[in-house]
Amino acid sequence: MPADKKPVNGQHRPTGNAVPPASPRPLARLRTAWGTAWKDGGFLHQRAAEVRRFWRTGWDDAAVWIKNLVLIAGASTVVLIVGTAADIVTAVLDRLSAAPAMDVADLDGVDSGGLWGAVDHPIRAYLADQAAHLTVTPAALYRAWQAAGLIALVGGFFGNAGARLTWLLWGATSVVMVWSATPDGGRAAATGLAALMWALASIVALHGLTLRPVVHHHPPQFSPNVHVHGTSAPASGSPDDTPASTVTRPRQH
Structure with missing residues (x-):
């Protein structure tokens, strides 16, 4: 019998044993696109050539x-470093802020013996005495003094000029x-012990700083061009019958 060629639901049914072609699999299409991109003139081939x-x-x-990729990576690295440094500084400041507030009368009970106590106790006493005339607690002044020294020490080690200047002012103060x-x-x-401790810590804060003047040696430069300017011979009967010439010697710069 002949095959039925009447449309079913608006579509013609395939006649005989005809089978519709199978669509390529997604993995095969991906493999084909990958190979095309690496051929001459392909997208990945051009990017590899640029690299x-x-x-x-x-x-x-x-x-x-x-x-753009390098700039984004560099900016991300800087943000990560700054964020980490900010977390470290915040943790240090929180640790310093945990020190209890104290007055001049409380300084005698502070356990600050040893060499460091000989320097730290007068500083605490001085700041507590000055805080009595200010709207700030002695502990806040002491924490600010510690934080300034720590920031100047770290910044000076990394060669920051402002941090090194702050370190000098902090130590002198x-x-x-x-x-x-x-x-x-x-x-x-x-006082001598405080100056000695400050000098020892300056080895770290002023790392890489040198007072030796930088001398630049510039070798002398000679001009190889020699310019000879001739002049016309004087008239007959002139006292000077020899033609004159001017020779420009090489100039030394």
Whole structure:
């Protein structure tokens, strides 16, 4: 019997044993697209060529997408470093802020013996005495003094000029406070000890700083050009019958 060619639901049924072609699988399409992208002129082939050119020629001739990628990666790294440093500083300041508030009368009970106590106790006493005339607690002044020294020490180690200047002012101020608040009997010893500790800590804060002047040697430069300017011969009967010439010697710069 002949096959029924009447449409069913608006569509013609396949006649005979005809089978519709099977659509390619997604994995096969992905494999084909991957191979096409790596062929000459393909998208991935061009990007790989740009990366190789970047390694050969450097930043100036790099593609725009490579520059953007490097800038984004650098900015992300800086943000990560700044965030980590901020967390560390915050933790340190929180640890310093845990120190209880104290007055001048409470300083005698502070356990600050040893060499560090000879420097720390006069500073606490000086700040507590000054806080009595200010709208701030002695503990807040003491924490601010500690935080300023810590920030200046870390910043000076990394070569920051402002941090190094702050470190110098912080150390000089600390020595003055020790001199002012130490009793007369041990004033000289405590001040000398404070200056010695400050000098030892300056090895870290002023790391890499040198006072040796930088001398630039510039070799003399000679001009190889010699200019000879001739003049016309004088008229007959002139006292000077020899033609004159002017020779320009090489100039030394």
